[in-house]
Amino acid sequence: VRRTGLAADQLQVGGDRKSWVWGLNKWRSIVQIYNWEIGVVDYISSFKGSSLILELLMYSASSVFLGVITLTIFALWTLKKSPSKLNKIRILLVLISFILSDLVSRFLFKVQFQRSRPKFIDTLCDESNCYGFVSSHASDFFAIATILILYKKKDSIWLLPLGIKVCISRMYYEDHYPLDLIGGILVGMTTSLLLIITLKGLNIRKVPLYRLK
Secondary structure, eight states: OOOOOOOGGGSOOOTHHHHHHHHHHHHHHHTOOOHHHHHHHHHHHTTTTSOHHHHHHHHHHHOHHHHHHHHHHHHHHHHHHOOOHHHHHHHHHHHHHHHHHHHIIIIIIIHHHOOBOGGGTTSOOOSGGGBOSSOHHHHHHHHHHHHHHHHOHHHHTTHHHHHHHHHHHHHHTTOOOHHHHHHHHHHHHHHHHHHHHHHHHTTOTTOOGGGGO
């Protein structure tokens, strides 16, 4: 049994509320867990424990602690290399996009869609950390990557293969299905683009929208 959330007839609803619930459950049915996703996760996770080097690579990509340290070092290195106002704005936008993307993925998508993680697929779990759509790792990473690539593509293009590594590690540890990760990538990129467009619309200067022209 795959838990995707409460059905509309299990809720006390009426009028507009009923229409909203019907629409939400329609989207939940679209993001149901597909057999091909299970196959992909089973294949990737089957390599778990096969190599110490692989384990270190996957852990380094999936660890939140190491991710925070890496971003901190990158921010300090950026400021030291060029302590300009533009770089300070870049780091501020990175921080804002990270926070917004994390909040959207956790409280808008995961709680509403209630799509089980691979490790919780055979259990009935009502806690938010049991849900995987969308991946916060993917959304947060690509929200940051979008900001940095828009500022300076040449110096930040290395983030793309690193992002693929992060996504693979989430399937390696059976935390997410492929659609969780694809959704996370889209949420992260969209969050950053909307942030930039909003700031540009407010006539805030030094926003890197020029690369979108």
